[in-house]
Amino acid sequence: MLNEYALELAQLRADQERDATISAAVANMRCSGSDDCADCGCTIPAARRAAYPAATRCVACQEQVEREVYAR
Structure with missing residues (x-):
């Protein structure tokens, strides 16, 4: 159970980092x-x-x- 929770948190963090990187790239293009x-x-x-x-x-x-x- 704990390992599944840790895996979900890690996946969520990876998704957040990917989304932030994409958002920064789009903002940079618009600027x-x-x-x-x-x-x-x-x-x-x-x-x-x-x-x-x-x-x-x-x-x-x-x-x-x-x-x-x-x-x-």
């Missing part, structure tokens, strides 16, 4: 940025998108936003 900067409309370089796929701003615009945020 991808775009090819164009949200602020200036310029094309975000491929190197930036490769380094940070969720980028929505070019480097110059992101630096400006960070300056404004950290200057407060």
